[in-house]
Amino acid sequence: MPELPEVEVTRRGIDAPLRGARVLSARLGKPLRWPLGVAPEQLAGASVGPVARRGKYLWLPLLGGGAPGGLLLHLGMSGSLALQADAGPPGPHDHFDLATSQGTLRLTDPRRFGAVVWSPSLHDDPAAKLLAALGPEPFDPALTDAAFHAELQRRRAPVKAVLLSGAVVVGAGNIYACEALHAAGIHPALRSDRISRPRAARLLAAVRATLARALELGGSTLRDFRDVHGMDGAFQTHAQVYDREGQACARCGGTIRRVVQAQRSTYFCAGCQRR
Known part of the structure; x- marks a missing residue:
């Protein structure tokens, strides 16, 4: 599943090229998680503003046109975005195209858990409702050690599950939490x-160092994720414990183990990760 680093890598890849682009048309393929919420033809004529990210959502402001506001995008379990000068005919897993004067932004999502939703603003529904439960951004200066500790103290669940929930800090998906x-x-x-x-x-x-390193390496590609240029992420090849069950820990020499927590694989070293 694309996590915060993969979504941020995507944002950086489309932000500058799409700024000021004029929307020519929009195309919907098979239904995604939620309906678009506006007729696709109403998006034509808008210009694209600076692309933002909140958690694993991307916000594409649309200025003017028949539906001023913006598009909230989520890559779901298997989605990726590509910006192509000549997109060609859509394939069976290409479920949304935004054709602009600076190329076509195409969402490819084999499992169709992704979403493209129009909203009048980030502060109005449906965007406000979808973003309401998200915790602080990991690099937000307002997220202090004291604030983070206080939120951990309020929860009695295993710390791995708390990180995955995104309520204390967003972005620490399975590989990055491990x-x-x-x-x-x-x-x-x-x-x-x-x-x-x-x-x-x-x-x-x-958490901050792990996510920063993942951003440097273009995120992680475990199955489907590609950046906007079609390139794989490389963080998974630098992982110290993730997907390394039975191997030696590089820090202490202990054996890396795998357990299942909340139906997710957790990798850890029993030698140097203490309760």
Whole structure:
């Protein structure tokens, strides 16, 4: 599933090329998770503003045209966006095209859990409702060690599950949660409210460092994700514990184990990740 680094890599890839582009037409393929919410032809004539990201959502402002507002996009489980000068005919998994004066933005999503939803603004529904439950952005200066620790203290679930929920901080998807917990030396099953403030500070720093490294490497490609130029991410080849069951931990030499938490695979080193 594309997580925050993959979505941010996508945002960076389409932001500058699409700024000021004029929308020529929009095309819908098979239904996605939610309806577009506006007739596709109403998008024509708008100009595209700066592309923003909130959690795993992208916001494409549309200025003018028949439906001023913007498009909220989510890549779902298997989606990716490509910006092509000559997109060609859509394939069976190409479910949305936004043709502009600077190329066609195409959403490819084999499993169709992604979404493209029109909203009058980020502060109005449906966008406001979809974004309401998201926690702080990981690099937001307002997310201090103390604030992060306080939110962990409010929850009694395993810390891995708390990270995946996105309520305390957004962006730490499965691979990145495993890697951050390993970097911080915290067992994934440790209850969130039992994490001390110093360990919480280490964990927040590890989340930020892990996500920053993933951004440098273009995100992770485990199955479907490609950036807007069709390139794979490379973070998965640098992972210290993720998908390395039975291998030796590079830090302590212990054996990396795999357990299932909430139907997700969790990888950790029992030697250096303590409860």
